[in-house]
């Protein structure tokens with residue numbers, strides 16, 4: 001289960017996000033980028049954030065900590081913006097919080113160097129969860145303290161919008177030619193050798209257990225939240241086999257020399273990354 005906190009203050013909306021995420025403070029004195037259940041994208045976006053975010057972290061990739069945020073819409077009463085008011089009113093109960101990384105910058109492929117190994121791990125992971133939202137147009141990665149952090153997995157696992165065909169989707173190829181890290185020569189073979197054996201049913205079951213029941217109930221065709229969790233485990237587990245061979249990278253592009261100042265890029269941390277997750281593999 002994710003740590004649960006209670007929202008104490010709505011700070012400001014993040015207008016660059018399509019789902020109107022907001023910065024929210026909570027009773028643990030944390031500050032979180034919050035994705036709301038009342039957003040038009042629906043609760044499956046939040047399920048995808050939890051399953052993919054927790055899985056990525058357990059595989060040793062950097063993802064800001066996730067929490068479930070209990071929200072009383074009353075905290076939005078003073079909000080001048082009607083769109084925000086309505087979103088908060090529609091989002092009473094549990095919402096998803098991601099630890100806010102103060103001072104982080106959006107990843108810019110022309111400004112930051114990423115090793116072939118790290119690029120390989122990220123692309124392989126995105127192929128596993130069918131993430132179509134890490135293109136050079138919208139990288140959904142942040143650079144913080146010189147390291148690359150993954151955010152925004154809400155559009156992943158597209159197959160969970162149609163469970164009847166989900167199992168068949170597990171065998172589908174993944175086109176990474178638009179991926180923001182494709183120009184870095186991702187080493188997919190190395191990533192697969194390292195990560196595939198770690199994506200076990202046991203790990204996937206633990207990750208699926210982190211999704212709150214209330215985002216899983218009443219899914220047509222499933223009696224219980226656990227039955228639905230099992231379906232996520234089955235599709236992801238089936239997808240691992242031979243995944244690297246199903247990824248298309250497109251032609252290798254010659255990258256320009258980085259123009260970024262050295263203070264931003266000189267201290268990328270070596271692999272494996274230290275992780276705060278006690279259960280996390282790769283420590």
Ligand SMILES: Nc1ncnc2c1ncn2[C@@H]1O[C@H](COP(=O)(O)OP(=O)(O)OP(=O)(O)O)[C@@H](O)[C@H]1O
Pocket residue numbers: 014016017018019020021033064098099100101102104106138140142151152154
């Ligand atoms: N943990 C974080 N720390 C700091 N800033 C963040 C964090 N998460 C998100 N942001 C900022 O908020 C923006 C929107 O977040 P995110 O991409 O997750 O929202 P979204 O509504 O799913 O966006 P979209 O679907 O339009 O890409 C990011 O581009 C980034 O600038």
Ligand SMILES: [Mg+2]
Pocket residue numbers: 017018138140152
């Ligand atoms: Mg985004």
